[in-house]
Amino acid sequence: MTPVLEVTDLNVSFGDVLAVRGVGYSVRQGEVLGIVGESGSGKSVTSAAVMGLLPPGAKVTGSVRLHGRELIGARQRELTAFRGKTMSMVFQDPLSALTPVYRVGDQIAEAVRIHQKVTKEQAAVKAVELLDLVGIPNPAERALAFPHEFSGGMRQRAVIAMAIANDPDVIICDEPTTALDVTIQAQVLEVLKKAQRETGAAIVMITHDLGVVAGFADRVLVMYAGRPVEVGDVDDIYYGPRMPYTVGLLSSIPRVDRDGRQPLVPIEGAPPSPAALPPGCPFAPRCPMRVDACDAAEPPLFDVGPAHRAACIRWEEVRPRAAARHAVPVHLGELRPRQDRQVVLEVDGLVKQYPLLRGSVFKRRVGTVHAVAGVSFDVREGETLGLVGESGCGKTTTLMEILELTEPQEGRIVVLGHDTARLGGTDRMAIRRDMQVVFQDPLASLDPRMTVYDILAEPLRAHGRGNPGMRVAELLDLVGLDASHAARYPQEFSGGQRQRIGIARALALEPRLLALDEPVSALDVSIQAGVINLLDALKTELGLSYLFVAHDLAVVRYIADRVAVMYLGRIAEIGQVDAVYGAPAHPYTQALLSAIPLPDPVRERSRRRILLEGDLPSPADPPSGCRFRTRCPKFRAALTDDERALCVTVEPSVRLLDRDQGAACHYAEKLKVT
């Protein structure tokens, strides 16, 4: 079968900088090609070049053939005829891919009318059909809505509807699920699969998430520094990688299905800047298998198996990594049993509500957003509590309430034995010293106008420790940075190094409790592993306790001892990590865990997904009784009407099921999902 889309030797340069170097791939009808790479690897530029969407400053050479027709250098009119008809695109950010001032239905109808000779009415009918196809409830009604009235997942569905409107032969998806929560991601991937079945199109799936590709793609292309470094069938790539970079990527991903505390294996260093590539193999400076010959010339793609090519001169010796090279010291068992240890943080029935105001001159309250509605948990000395949930579940609000150290609206927060409702100025200052925070985005949380020295010295000065010089050098050493880095600004560091600076600052005053707000979610996987390992090592070394807020359940499994799953301002399930992940009892936890894609093609294809319907209800108007019942698969399918009545009327509180596992469900039942 001839390929639908064939890209050969594609180069893209911006000025003197080569962003894409010699990319080639082909996709056949009905085939899914996954393009995987970290940020800056040139994967998005490649797809923009294929679509002809690059800015005028970019120089594109090579060949892109769609059904044998050359697209590079084609006239704009020809390209316009192709775009949206034979080849369409799904973008990462569904909000900016839709025009805010037009109704969703009209936008889809427009896409139809551009390429098909149909009347306005026919196009409108087609638009409703398409919305129905992508699983939007009440499509005729929703077609009249504006994009901002749609949730993120619904918008992405609408964008997919637009992409398949003209029955394209190729759909290019540029990180289609990156901006979405896992349960919504599972829904959207399902829709994409359905769209592919309906249209028989080839899909080029660009993503940084190896899990998404594993279950979805037939073939995988791994990109590094603007170049394909390995390409092959999905099973070959995952089970028999021949390029050390692919091996490194695979072993640095935290996996939700692995229990036991195996340390992750980070890839050392950071990806090279496209303006300053190292001589020879671009991965050589970070490669554990580097030999002198690697620096001599950039390796071509060797044929290493049937339809499997890898760019490594030592491909024959490359093996999937079995054991870790850097073992992290694990001092389990040294700790006393949990009930004997001191409670460092106790949250009891915490409530946080925001008023919804209307009107500009005379503000009147039209409702209340119940951001956090009665959350209780405790963190004991030397342990890590992971607070997980999707966006809008109230996990960050909970964290901020704790950090403010003021009296909560309702409930009680006790930090290191002090009730925040009865704190004086000096006590609050003392607690600020013992409780520190690490933020999500290291660039945003470090003052861009301060040198690293000033940043690290700030907490010391604020608490009156004179002469911070020695301590700053110590801190930099502790997080694995060089003392000579102190005179630089945060911008001069890579993402992972910046987060290390953020951690060093938090450790400056030797705190006992560290609040971590998504500390690794802004980092690439290869970097993320290093930071997770560092946090884990510091915890045992310095005897810290962590409150770890994250949306990524896999990361939490690696770092946390106990986990609390939040849904719409309440705790759905709380307990010891292995118990909760091994056999979750709350239907939400089960759905959440089953929605996480695993970087394991065989398991991913055979898994049974518990798909949640619909979106998160608005926290301004939560459902009566159990907050999860509107989306609960158990409520929908497994319960009798009598049993449902209890869910509708009574809000469940966390009930202890096991020694250390509790779920807020009237009908909680353990179920193995991963």
Add this chain to the structure above:
Amino acid sequence: MTLLTAHRAPSRLRVVAWRFFQSAQGRIGFAVLVLLFLLAFAGPGFSLWSYTDKDFTAFLSPPSAEHWFGTLQTGADVYAVTLRGMRKSLIVGLLAALVSTALAAVVGAFAGYFPGWPDRVLTWGTDLLLVLPAFLVLAVMSPLFGAGQWVLFVIMLALFLWMVTSKIVRGMTISLKQREFIQAARFMGVSPVRIIFRHIIPNLSSLLIVDATLNVSAAILTETSLSYFGFGIQPPDVSFGTLIADGSRTAIYAPWTFWFVAGLLVITVLAVNLIGDALRDAFDPASQRPR
């Protein structure tokens, strides 16, 4: 950069100073300004004439060995009066600019950081000064600016230059306050006043430096126009303003009465702008490091 060790405290002040003097712009601007000050304060010592002297043998004579810059219609030595005027204008201009920008930064940042009554009071005060006709007030108060009262004059000048900038600073502070690094400092236990001076104002430094450089020329020119109308610096004292006002009348047929003053004014403003640009780059870590 790598020579700095952690023990020598590579703090912001040190790094900014280092980066400032690394740039050619900064060095040239700084050197020119220092030369101008030297000229203004030491220069008159080299001449036989003081700014109050009148040479009754030479009215409106062109530059010569006797009178380096020529003389005015009154017989006053242009070199002496120009340097005397420069002494006043440099101090008035630079000080007024610094005071007004500092006032704008502090008032704006406090108003933006503390919502509630501090914001309302400060914003109300800013608005009040904004609607008062500055020129009229200065004109009415000008009899006060007699001999030795130039400090008051500087403060009054500055008081009417800061309001617009302060409003911009307030708006930027409100958005900066939401940024994570400010939150991080708060949760670390850094006091609000320290946060304002250590985080908020440095992060607005680009705006403030541009504002200060513009204010230098604005202050010198406001003083010039005031003096032109007879307010401001009063005779027998002179300033750039009074000299340019007088000189422009005779500039056509006696260019030396005008061009030396005008030239020095241009050089001053240029030097200040160079320093401002270099300072802004030195403060801004994202700017290309001069090589």
